[in-house]
Every structure is written in C-alpha cells, then in structure tokens.
Amino acid sequence: MADVTLMKTPAETALAQAFESAKTTLPGNAESRAQAFEQFNLRGLPHRRVEEFKYTDLRALLREIAPFAGVPTADETKVALQGSKAFSNVAALQVPFVNGHFVREAVDFHNLPEGIELVPLREALADGHEWLAHLSPVPWASDNPVYQLNTSFMADGVMIRVAGSVETPVHLRFVTAAASAVATATRVLVVVEEGSSFTLIESHESTDGANHQPNDVVEMLVGDRTNVQHVRQNAEGDRTLALSTLALKIGSEAVFNSINVVTGAATSRHQVYAILNGENTNLRVNGATMLKGTQHGDSTLVVEHNALHCESRELFKTVVDDEATGVFQGKIIVPHHAQKTDGRMMSAALLLGENAAMNNKPELEIFADDVQCAHGATCGQLDEDLLFYLMARGLPKKEAESLLVQAFLGEAIEFVENESAREALVGTVESWLKART
Amino acid sequence: MLEIKNLVVQIEDKRILNGLNLTVSKGEIAAIMGPNGSGKSTLSYVIAGKEDYEILDGEILLDGQNLLEMEPDQRAAAGVFLAFQYPLEIPGVGTMTFLKAALNAQRKARGDDELSTPDFIKQVNAAAAKLEMPKDMLKRALNVGFSGGEKKRMEILQMALLQPSFCILDETDSGLDIDALRIVSEGVNSLRSPDRSFLVITHYQRLLNHIVPDTVHVMHGGRIVRTGGKELALELEANGYADYREEEAA
Numbered sequence: 030m031a032d033v034t035l036m037k038t039p040a041e042t043a044l045a046q047a048f049e050s051a052k053t054t055l056p057g058n059a060e061s062r063a064q065a066f067e068q069f070n071l072r073g074l075p076h077r078r079v080e081e082f083k084y085t086d087l088r089a090l091l092r093e094i095a096p097f098a099g100v101p102t103a104d105e106t107k108v109a110l111q112g113s114k115a116f117s118n119v120a121a122l123q124v125p126f127v128n129g130h131f132v133r134e135a136v137d138f139h140n141l142p143e144g145i146e147l148v149p150l151r152e153a154l155a156d157g158h159e160w161l162a163h164l165s166p167v168p169w170a171s172d173n174p175v176y177q178l179n180t181s182f183m184a185d186g187v188m189i190r191v192a193g194s195v196e197t198p199v200h201l202r203f204v205t206a207a208a209s210a211v212a213t214a215t216r217v218l219v220v221v222e223e224g225s226s227f228t229l230i231e232s233h234e235s236t237d238g239a240n241h242q243p244n245d246v247v248e249m250l251v252g253d254r255t256n257v258q259h260v261r262q263n264a265e266g267d268r269t270l271a272l273s274t275l276a277l278k279i280g281s282e283a284v285f286n287s288i289n290v291v292t293g294a295a296t297s298r299h300q301v302y303a304i305l306n307g308e309n310t311n312l313r314v315n316g317a318t319m320l321k322g323t324q325h326g327d328s329t330l331v332v333e334h335n336a337l338h339c340e341s342r343e344l345f346k347t348v349v350d351d352e353a354t355g356v357f358q359g360k361i362i363v364p365h366h367a368q369k370t371d372g373r374m375m376s377a378a379l380l381l382g383e384n385a386a387m388n389n390k391p392e393l394e395i396f397a398d399d400v401q402c403a404h405g406a407t408c409g410q411l412d413e414d415l416l417f418y419l420m421a422r423g424l425p426k427k428e429a430e431s432l433l434v435q436a437f438l439g440e441a442i443e444f445v446e447n448e449s450a451r452e453a454l455v456g457t458v459e460s461w462l463k464a465r466t
Numbered sequence: 467m468l469e470i471k472n473l474v475v476q477i478e479d480k481r482i483l484n485g486l487n488l489t490v491s492k493g494e495i496a497a498i499m500g501p502n503g504s505g506k507s508t509l510s511y512v513i514a515g516k517e518d519y520e521i522l523d524g525e526i527l528l529d530g531q532n533l534l535e536m537e538p539d540q541r542a543a544a545g546v547f548l549a550f551q552y553p554l555e556i557p558g559v560g561t562m563t564f565l566k567a568a569l570n571a572q573r574k575a576r577g578d579d580e581l582s583t584p585d586f587i588k589q590v591n592a593a594a595a596k597l598e599m600p601k602d603m604l605k606r607a608l609n610v611g612f613s614g615g616e617k618k619r620m621e622i623l624q625m626a627l628l629q630p631s632f633c634i635l636d637e638t639d640s641g642l643d644i645d646a647l648r649i650v651s652e653g654v655n656s657l658r659s660p661d662r663s664f665l666v667i668t669h670y671q672r673l674l675n676h677i678v679p680d681t682v683h684v685m686h687g688g689r690i691v692r693t694g695g696k697e698l699a700l701e702l703e704a705n706g707y708a709d710y711r712e713e714e715a716a
Contacts, residue, residue, distance in 0.1 A: 413517070418554045419564075421514045422624060423542035423572035432567060436558025436607075 041073045043094040048181055051097065055184060057154030057161075065171070065180035075174050084356040084388045085298050085327040087174070090270065095242045097182060098128035098211035106132055109206035115232030115262050119449040121200035128205055129213025129243065130185045144193035144225065150186035150216055160188045163220055166250045166278035169331075170302045175272045179246045182214035191221045198228035198258075198447060205235035205243050205269070212242040223252035223280070228447055231261035233271065233293070241269040248276035253307055255283045260450045262457065265293035267322075274300045281307025281336065288445055290454050291318040291326055292461050298327040298356075305332070305339040315441040316345040317454070319461045320353035321382075327356035330374075334367040343374040346441045348434055349385035350465060360392040363400050370400040378408045379437055381430070381465075431462040467492050468513075468632055468663060473524035475505075475512055475688075482508045484688030486524070490632070493660040497674055498667045499699060500685035501707040506667045507551060509685070510636045513665075514548040515541045528632055542568075543575035545631030549621040549638050556608040561620070564608045565590060569627055593626040597653050614641035615650075622653040633657070634665045639673040651676030671703035686710045 037045075048066050052059055074091055075082035101109065109127040122142055125132040131149050141147060148158060170176045189199060201217055219229060229249075235241045243265070251257055265271045271294040279285050289299055301314055312332065320326045332341050347355040357376040378387035389406035411433050419429035438458050445451035468490040475483035482505045490496045500506055512519050513526060515538035526533040533541050556564070570580045581589075594604060597619045609617050618638055625633055635654065639647055654664070654677050666677055674682070674696065682698040683690045684707075691710060692698070 415554055415556055417514075417516050417538060418550065418556070419568075420538035421542055421546075421548050422564075422568040423539050423575065423628065424567055425539045425571060426537065428567065428571060429539075432559055432564070433556070436556065439558050 040091045065177045069177035095210035095212040101127045109204045113204045121198040125202040129215045142197040144195040146190040148188045163250045167276040167302045170276045179214045183216040186216040188218045195227040200230040203233045205241045210240040215245045217247045219249040221251045224254045226256035228258040233263045235265040235269045237266040244272040246274045251279040253280035257285045259287040261289040263291040269294040271297040277303040283310045286313045288315040296325045301330045303332045308337045310339045312341040314343045317438045317441040318347045321350040324353040330359040333362040334370040338369045340371040345376040347378040351382040352384040355387040358390045363395040365396045368399045372402040374404040376406045469527045474522040486689045490663045495664040495679045497679035497682045504685045505688040510634045547630035548634045551636040553617040555610045615646035671699040674699045
C-alpha cells in the first residue's frame with residue numbers, strides 16, 4: 030500500500046502556529062524543543078492507522094487545540110487549590126501545579142524533608158541546570174507523539190532529587206482550573222539516588238465544563254537498591270482530554286510499585302514506559318480504571334526488561350459502564366540479554382453497561398530463550414450467580430453489584446503500602462459506585 | 467406459613483415443575499425427597515427468586531405475601547433464606563464485610579437501625595462458636611479456599627445471623643463428613659422455633675436422623691407425589707424411588 034500523505038488538520042496547523050509563537054518565550058534550549066516539534070510535525074497527530082493509537086485516534090479526538098495556559102494569578106491559584114480534594118487525607122510534602130505552572134509559594138524551600146531537593150524546572154531550564162541531563166531517561170519515549178508535544182511545549186515543572194530514606198511522601202498535585210479551556214505541558218523529573226526509598230503521590234484534577242488539555246510527563250531515574258512507591262490518581266473534569274506519560278528507568282535490585290486509579294476526563298490516555306536497567310529488580314505497575322457515560326480511557330504500557338533476573342507484574346482492572354470505552358495496551362519487551370526474566374501482565378475488564386466496550390491488547394516481544402512470561406486478558410460481565418447469592422442474602426441489586434465491583438478493583442489497589450493513600454483510593458471507588466444510577 | 471399453589475416452571479422450554487402444591491406451616495420442618503432431576507433444587511431456586519426460570523403458572527405465598535412479585539433481596543428481607551447446595555466463593559469480598567452488608571441491608575429493608583460494629587462482631591462470634599468455626603475463617607474472603615464442610619457451616623452461620631422465618635436447606639448434607647453433619651444439624655436444630663419453618667431438601671434419610679422432620683414429601687416429575695410422616699423417609703431408604711419411576715412408566 031502506498032504511503033498516504035495526510036492533509037494537516039486544523040488542530041495540527043494550530044499546534045504549529047502555537048509552537049512558532051511560543052518557542053521564543055519558552056525557557057531553555059530552543060533547539061531541543063524545535064527538534065521534538067519537528068519530529069512530531071513530521072507525522073502529525075497519531076490516528077487509528079498508527080498501531081499504537083489504533084484505539085485512541087488523537088487526530089479525530091483533538092479537533093481544536095486550547096491555548097496554552099498562562100501563569101495563574103494568586104487568586105486563581107488559591108481558588109484552584111481550595112477546590113482540589115485528591116489525597117487530602119495523606120500527610121505529604123505538597124508540590125502543586127495550577128494550570129501547568131508550579132506554585133512555588135506553596136513550597137517552603139528552607140524546610141524540605143531531609144533527603145529531598147527540589148528545583149523549579151522553569152529556572153532550571155533557563156540556567157541550564159546540571160540535572161537536565163537526566164531528562165528523557167527512556168530513549169524510545171522520545172518517539173511518542175504525546176511525549177514529543179510535551180517536550181516541545183513544556184513550560185514548567187520541577188526536578189526533585191531524593192537521597193536516603195525519606196519518610197514524608199511527596200505529592201505532585203496537578204490542578205487545571207482556568208475558566209475557559211487551556212492546554213498545559215508540565216514536566217517533572219525525579220532522580221532517586223542509590224539506596225533511597227520514598228513515596229511519590231500524584232493527583233490530576235481539572236474543572237468540569239471546559240475542554241482542558243493537560244499533557245503531563247513525570248519521569249524518574251531510579252538508582253540501584255531503591256524502594257519507590259508511586260500512587261497516582263486521575264480525576265479530571267468531565268470535558269478534559271487528558272494525556273500523560275510516566276517514564277521510568279530503574280537500576281538494579283530495586284523495588285518499584287506503581288498504581289494509577291483513573292475516574293476522570295472525557296478522554297484520557299495514560300502511558301507508562303519503563304526500562305528495567307539493572308539486575309534483580311522488581312517492578313509492579315497496576316491500574317484501576319472506572320469509566321461511565323461516554324468516557325474513553327486508554328492505559329498504554331510498555332515495559333522493557335533490559336537486564337537479567339528482573340521481575341515485573343502488571344495488573345490492570347477496568348470497569349466500563351454505560352457507553353464508555355476502555356483501552357488496555359500492554360507490551361513486555363525482553364531482549365536477548367535479559368535472561369531469567371519473569372514477566373506477567375494481566376488486563377481484566379468488567380462491562381457493566383450494555384453498550385460498554387473494551388479493547389484489550391496485551392503483547393509479549395521476547396528474544397531471550399530462558400524466560401518466564403505470560404499475559405492474559407479477560408472481558409466479562411458481573412457473574413449472575415454471585416449476584417444472586419448476594420441478593421438472596423438481602424443485598425439490593427445495586428449494592429450487590431457494588432460489592433463485586435469493589436472486590437474486582439480491590440485486587441489492583443490492595444498492595445498500596447501507604448494506608449491513607451490506599452483508603453483514599455478505596456474511597457474513590459466507593460464514591461464512583463455510589464454515583465452510579 | 468408458605469403456600470405453593472399449582473406452580474408450573476420451565477427453563478429453556480423444558481418443564482421442570484408441573485403443577486406443584488405444597489404447604490409448610492409455621493414451625494414445621496418439611497423434608498422433600500426425590501430422585502435426581504425431580505425438580506428439588508429448581509423449587510428452592512424459584513422460592514428464593516433466581517432469574518433463569520420462567521414461571522408459567524401458580525403462586526408462592528409467604529405469610530400471605532406473593533413472593534413471585536419480589537426481587538431476591540426483598541424475599542430475603544421478607545424472611546426467605548436459601549442455604550445453597552454449592553455456596554459460592556466470592557474472591558475479594560471479606561466474610562465479615564459481606565455478613566455486615568447482608569445483615570444491615572435486611573434491617574434497613576425492615577425499617578430497623580443498622581447494627582453497631584461491636585454488636586455485630588459479638589453476634590458473629592457467638593454464632594461462629596456454636597458452629598465450632600475457626601476464627602480465621604471469618605477473616606478470609608467469603609468461602610474462598612473453604613472446604614465443603616466449612617462452606618456449609620458458613621451457610622448455617624448466615625442463617626443464624628439473619629434469623630429468617632422460612633429456611634430452605636438444599637442438600638446441605640452433601641459433601642459433609644459425619645462430624646460436620648452433626649455440627650451443621652445441631653446448628654439447624656438450635657434454630658428450630660415455633661415461628662420458623664424449614665424446607666429440607668435431601669436425597670438421603672441420613673440427614674433426617676439429625677434434623678427430624680414433621681412431614682416428608684416425595685417429589686417426582688415436578689410435583690409432590692406423596693406426603694407422609696417421618697417414617698416415609700425410612701420407607702424410601704429401604705425401597706428406593708423405583709415405585710415412583712414405575713408409576714411414570716405405566
């Protein structure tokens with residue numbers, strides 16, 4: 030089949046114009062931005078004939094590009110943060126972002142928890158900070174158009190360095206609360222030094238009623254013998270189109286556990302790109318997604334085992350109600366040299382609505398011969414016999430369904446070590462179920 | 467009192483119950499015996515409200531209320547309890563969570579206040595002790611990894627907590643060893659009361675040595691074909707169901 034050259038869509042043209050006007054004002058190395066945008070522009074917004082975006086056709090979904098958000102006023106910031114509820118029960122160092130801009134007044138730089146250093150990205154980019162060399166730890170993520178757009182437009186963010194055992198979790202609180210639709214491109218880099226342990230909490234919220242377009246990247250360079258717990262929630266507003274990338278490069282003998290609980294946005298695509306770069310490392314990436322109405326939620330995951338004896342476990346649970354659509358794409362890559370890899374990936378979907386849909390695409394790409402890898406995908410409805418059993422004991426149908434859905438999602442959430450964070454996530458599931466009609 | 471009048475039920479065009487009539491008075495223990503395929507389990511599911519069945523005719527009244535118009539949870543709140551032949555395993559649902567949800571749902575349906583957690587735990591522990599249940603069973607997910615005997619005990623525990631007025635035991639003796647049979651039967655016997663009726667479905671007379679019935683009904687071809695006292699069970703044990711099968715052939 031001949032290559033088809035697609036006409037630029039109005040959104041692509043708008044992005045090119047936005048980049049032209051922004052590139053001189055955005056901080057940092059203009060050349061690397063220009064390079065990223067050029068790479069993006071070459072192929073444009075990914076569409077359904079691009080395998081990785083088959084189920085989430087950004088060319089069709091992104092009709093209009095919202096203007097990139099300016100720095101919010103003090104009042105706007107205050108109102109935005111007051112409206113933010115995610116993980117409010119969890120004691121943590123608050124690192125908030127409003128409309129994509131780091132709220133530096135919220136952080137007491139002189140009293141950071143021991144072991145934490147924090148540098149605003151805007152300044153770091155302007156000064157050419159040495160940690161900038163650690164950006165983009167996952168090389169092949171740079172080939173991803175969503176990531177390229179973030180690199181092109183990233184306006185703010187933070188860089189965090191963790192050294193030692195840090196008790197206090199760090200909470201990256203992203204809130205988009207502009208009155209009219211805005212786009213944001215935030216970048217966070219976390220460098221976890223050898224032998225450190227810490228918990229990173231992330232929440233993403235935006236106001237209802239506006240077509241916000243956040244595109245956030247959190248990337249982590251994680252050293253040897255580390256223990257990192259990553260807990261994340263995406264609870265954006267009802268018309269948001271949320272794009273995100275979590276890029277991880279993890280050293281040897283490390284333990285890294287991650288969960289993302291998704292309830293928000295009209296359309297979302299959350300990408301996890303991980304490289305296990307040292308031996309005997311243990312990675313868990315879980316997801317629990319709840320979709321209703323006409324929501325579209327895409328979880329895309331690529332884990333590359335790039336060293337011997339690593340273990341990875343991926344468990345994604347998706348509950349799809351009404352006419353919503355869920356997507357899971359997961360891939361485990363095992364090159365020749367990554368012998369003794371143990372990788373298991375599972376995606377299970379529960380369809381509650383008669384017109385709900387789920388697209389499951391688990392893949393293994395294995396070149397080594399001495400590995401244990403497995404993947405599975407299921408898609409089904411609530412078990413009628415179990416429902417009858419619960420109802421026969423007096424539980425009304427909706428309550429019986431809720432109990433079964435909680436159990437289904439609970440399997441992905443139960444490993445979360447931070448008790449308050451786990452309770453918050455369980456609470457999210459409960460409120461989602463309560464709101465079902 | 468439970469009254470079943472001319473109940474006709476089919477599933478996927480196959481007639482299972484064929485004009486069944488049965489009355490169980492308050493405080494009565496009625497046993498239903500019959501060969502495989504006579505419709506015993508279907509009867510229990512239809513009383514409890516399982517969806518898969520098509521009711522073509524007849525009615526089921528519990529203390530005058532028409533059960534067939536009610537959802538399974540409403541029937542439970544009205545006093546129906548089915549002890550399942552094969553209790554289901556529900557991974558991820560903690561036994562205590564489930565028991566509390568069930569108990570409070572029924573209390574709510576009856577207009578009572580929810581039970582406080584300490585009161586609830588006290589009740590569960592007392593009921594569990596009676597059934598000689600190890601405490602760790604209550605800490606696990608509902609029925610997950612339970613032996614056949616443990617599952618049946620869990621059914622009786624639920625019965626004891628929910629205090630139904632009409633209990634159906636669907637082959638509760640299947641899969642039980644002698645000790646478990648004794649414990650389960652004692653559990654049931656301790657729930658006997660002038661306000662509570664039982665429908666005990668079984669293949670074997672053995673269970674009826676432990677739970678002594680007031681009446682024994684023989685079910686065959688989707689209806690009750692004979693009714694008698696407890697001695698009828700002994701007669702069936704001696705002669706089998708051959709008489710009824712010949713009747714059918716003739």
